[in-house]
Amino acid sequence: MGPRFQNDDRTQLYRDMREKHGPVAPVTLPGDVPAWLVLGYREVHQITSNPALFSRDSGLWNLWDQIPADWPLIPMVGKQPSILYTVGERHERRSALVSDALAAVDPFELRDHAERFADGLIDRLCGRGEADLIGEYAKVLPALVLARLYGFSDEEGAGLVPSINALVNGTEGALAGHDHVRASMGELLASRHSAPAAGVASRMLHHDYADGFSREEILQDMMVNIVAGHQPTADWIGNTLRLMLTDDRFAASLSGGRHSVGEAMNEVLWEETPSQNIAGRWATRDTQLGGRRITEGDLLILSFAAANGDPQVRPDQAALTGGNNAFLSFGHGDHRCPYPAQDIAEGIARTGIEVLLDRLPDVDLAVSARALVWRPSPWLRGLESLPVRFTPTPTTAAGGTR
Template identity: 35%
Template structure:
């Protein structure tokens, strides 16, 4: 067996070693570390994944200026890593000492005492609080709440005949839903939405800090309200769980659950809608064709996972892994997107295939002990949200070609910035059995 190498890759500008990357497993063919950020990656991440495949099962990447990592792009290697908590830890504390505190990836990787960054018994304790909480929500109640939320949102823009289906629907629906599930009235929903939007879109550090403070304020009020009076909601169930979480631990699990939940749910709804509205096989479905929203969702999970690259892990000891030496504490991420679309195993291309692509295995929910604990609820939410929208706006179409849609830059998500669409305006029908009818039919 070879020994661990001792020198690391240099920054792309040649200024020195990347933070957080110790040794380079192999020299890059082009002597530069591929970037998972910036406009080029956002425009065509799959071209970058294809280039990465020349390295083998893992490739060195840069996830932010000066921050390096190893990316697992092979499906088998991803499973080996995700199912081996003896070798791999989720605790990022030692790593983050090697990376500037203001790095843009820190909000996604910086350690907090929550389910995502813990191992072993501590992880099981936090995870059980979250799974037990979601298990207490009957699926029919969750579906009814999604329908109610979807209808309320569609009512806001239905009469306009046009909408940005990300900003006005896919982004706000999960947050309005979480606001209710965690136990606050709808009047708080818009506060949560603007805080999260500010955190995602804040153009200056001051704006981002202001939004982050607004989010903390929201969670503070949520906890205070539930201390006064418990309810039938996730916050109360987290507080009263036999795991006996401290107040601080409850806050961290709430923040994590909302954070882990809203972004991929938005992207799953958005990416699936984008497919449906540009592929005739789905378009005709809206009036009785072959493929359904469920097919679009499975197509996205297979070929365009909403979380593209994540599952940050750090080896507890130097380890020789699928042809590479990885040093203790070095950052390794899993590319669900690259692994899923690896030649020979994935449903190639963007289509769902004749019978839909629902059957194949994929890593969109990750795998192993940290895999998404609420995938059933997430599927129910996304499917219902899409069914509701396409049921009411049956002639909906995009106003820009699919190839011109823009994606938010960043290494972790496959996230549309906007999804502009038009449709025949609708308005509430006070008298009818259904709440809507097309104004064109009046």
Template identity: 40%
Template sequence: MGPGGLRRLFGHEAETDPMGLYERLRAEHGPVAPVLVNGDIPAWIVLGHRENMELARTPSRFSRDSRHWREMQEGKVPPDHPLAPLTTWQPIANLTEGEEHERYRKAITESMGRFDRRGIRRHVTRFANQLVDEFSADGRAELVSQFSEHLPMLAMTQLLGMPDEYGPRLVSAARDMLKGTETAVASNEYVVMTLRQTVANKREKPAQDFTTWLITHHSELSDEELEQHLRLVLIAAFETTANLITNTLRMVLTDHRFRANLAGGHMTLPDALEQVLWDEPPFITLLGRWATGDTELGGKPIRKGDLIISGLAAGNVDPEIRPDLSVPVHGNRSHLAFSGGPHECPGQDMARAIADTGIDALLARLPDLRLAVPEGELRWVSSIMSRHLVALPVEFSPHRAIAQGGTTGQTELPLTVATAGAPLPDAAVVAVAGVSEPQLRRSWWVRLLRSLRRH
């Protein structure tokens, strides 16, 4: 317990058992609990599903503008504070409200809307095959470091128009930033410096990519606004998608509910992704919102300037809405994984597309993929905002690499330009039951099912 009996959202308890910590807080305080963040700064964490939605949907009471933060105004959150990269106010969509927020959000969503979604999926498949080529002949792999962390960054560097070789260092810097470590500020500076160079390159040599479209958008973003929004998109997409891929793969390999449903032909990969977004959301909390005045939430008195943290993972298992966690939630997208309200994640469908396309490609290549260690030996690491597997070791029958640099030999589709604002369709993944024989022969679902029946 921290000063005055408050629990910390950092340190041993939070890092080793965050879900247990949230349940202890729920038992002690109800849907909204007082806590301490780094530096023993007081805050509130919202644990209830309904209270989280109220928090997200009432920006007039709970603003994303960190300039309301009383402790920051009082100088208790210096520039080198571990949370500074995530909370220091910047001219950016997730830290503004009203007309300013609408201007920024429209620039992001309309630029994203110009991508050809088939081209995105084709590029993700190509990158996934390239990653699998690096270990397919070994018969063993560690999927977090060799697949899940690198695929989203490869995809995002492609979409932003950056060289592929930027990916590995950006993976390390992004993870460090989100952990809120002592080197988080330096890692943030590296990311910003890289994006600053990317903006300069695209001003000199425009191309058909997100960076160029953001530069030329009618909102006329400044260089600082461009850099910070590229940072927001890159980091959020990386962490969300890397964790979603890893958690879904773990579920495929270990969860008996998934195996049973797969055997009956009732669960598709999009179903599995949504189940994971309920049970293990990529971000377990979201920093932060700040009270614009004295108010109340979940029966607790909130003072003007208080920091309020969205407990996404805790809200998703709120017994008020999920009294039995063993019951699947297929087709239900009312989870908190992408927040809600005017600040709901604008790139959530792209995260789903990268995840289900990448996993589909991996399992098509390695249909007998299986966990290489007992499930109980899997280890997790947590920070204030995220929780992810340290490693996911697997084994499989060795396979040769695909020719021509990991491509499928099919004609490459361009990333450009679709109808602006066109919705991203769900993955074209079908259940085993009810598909034609040619589809069955090439379906990884069937190959995986046969493998699961053997193990």
């Protein structure tokens, strides 16, 4: 959490740690709690490929008797009834339930929703000639689209956005935000139980595997998917726009429109992946990893960001990846982000960026690139704000180009 971790030197910091400690580095979490930070691409891949040795079951942690009830990282590593901490055959069935419900999302319907909400958000700001593309756009669009896909009305979805963002930020209002999202999800499930309709929530509730899980478990998984789907997608949008506005390699994208959006999005997943570090995995027995002796019950934090920048994988950090998608940004193995969820996130992010460039073709930073500030999070990588300026344009309803 030092200054190098919070600014643009994070990539070099990971490399320095690797040079000093190897691919697995000893770290301390708040309260001087020890853990292992896995920096190497091969080691992250090894852990995620072997759930029998490196489990997602947080109940295995050998330090629980030393962790106070108010430890700030409890929400990230605590024992939870969600799919994130379920293992074995039960996780396979639970994962299939979620994946099938998400896979049924029509990609054309997804794009229609994303375009409509994106246009509506841009209509609110296009006449001003200036905006914050994080707070006014990136942090709103994914939540609106996901709420609609789950089965909420547009009005209900708009009401959920502030609560989802408060929950994710973990600051003042987080608990109230959590309670509001949970209550809304519960009401949606109750209504879909008696009256099935289109949407992810209804498909989860009436899946063939649903009888094997309680209503509370399905509710927990809905919460995980809408929250975990929103913030990384918002950061993917924001980080991609930052790259396109600050990196000469993508300068042509702004005037050329859509053709380089996919390339920039792929580059972000290598260079500034939204999912930076994930807690975690727990060793089921004593073992060796990256030259380190790992004790049964030790906590390992997976650094997707460090693994993506591993010199053995990317010896030249400045070279474009050319569409290579071997990044670990969506995880790997049994607990990776479900493929349909990845497709939905990519659809929302790409549509949001393309619509923005269509509507505001001369958008440019309103501050220097050095003035941009990253959020102080060890887990996710995203900007506090992205101030821009552009030529004021009319809304779509008033004769816009779309």
